[in-house]
Amino acid sequence: MANEDDRMVIPLVEENVILGRKKTVTGRVYVQTITETANEIVPVELQSVDVDVVRIPVERVIDATPDIRVEGDVTIIPVIEERMVMTRQLFLREEIHIRQTVYRETHDVPVSVRRQRAQIDHVEVQDSNSQDMHESKKEVPNDL
Numbered sequence: 591m592a593n594e595d596d597r598m599v600i601p602l603v604e605e606n607v608i609l610g611r612k613k614t615v616t617g618r619v620y621v622q623t624i625t626e627t628a629n630e631i632v633p634v635e636l637q638s639v640d641v642d643v644v645r646i647p648v649e650r651v652i653d654a655t656p657d658i659r660v661e662g663d664v665t666i667i668p669v670i671e672e673r674m675v676m677t678r679q680l681f682l683r684e685e686i687h688i689r690q691t692v693y694r695e696t697h698d699v700p701v702s703v704r705r706q707r708a709q710i711d712h713v714e715v716q717d718s719n720s721q722d723m724h725e726s727k728k729e730v731p732n733d734l
Contacts (some may be wrong), residue, residue: 596655596727598730603648604694605647608718615715616714616715617712617713617714617715618712618713618715619710619712619713620710620711620713621708621709621710621711622708622709622710622711623706623707623708623709624706624707624709625704625705625706626704626706626707627702627704628702628703628704628705629700629701629702629703630700630701630702630703631698631699631700632698632699632700632701633696633697633698633699634696634697634699635695635696636694636696636697637692637693637694638692638693639690639691639692639693640690640691640693641688641689641690641691642688642689642691643686643687643688644686644687644689645684645685645686646684646685646686646687647683647684648682648683648684648685648686649681649682649683649684651677651679651680651681651682652670652679652680652681652682653680654680655668655670656668656670656682663689663690663691664687664688664689665687665688666685666686666687666688667685667686667688668682668685669682669686670682670683671683671684671686679731680691694696
């Protein structure tokens, strides 16, 4: 039988690992937008309208004032007057016929068009012992 003093004690040891994150600057990026203006020729459709006015004498007795009317591409505006006779009557004196003619044509019109492009400068950060910095430039076009 062994004596209590003869016992051997083995210590138990445990290792713990603690993980963490640390932010480290590895470089910088500078973004700059540059607006450029370019002159371009752009086709533009223009429209003009010619109006012909024709007076047509009617000289007819009427009972009521006629409304303005449209027949095809002609707008007809009645012109009336009262004439003294033994009794008063509405008399259609004339009609005004207005015809519209539409002309279309395309013209090239110079306009200024603006576009932007992005210039990206990347600066790499070296370790604190080194004084050198490395720069690179990239241009990314961006149409407006």
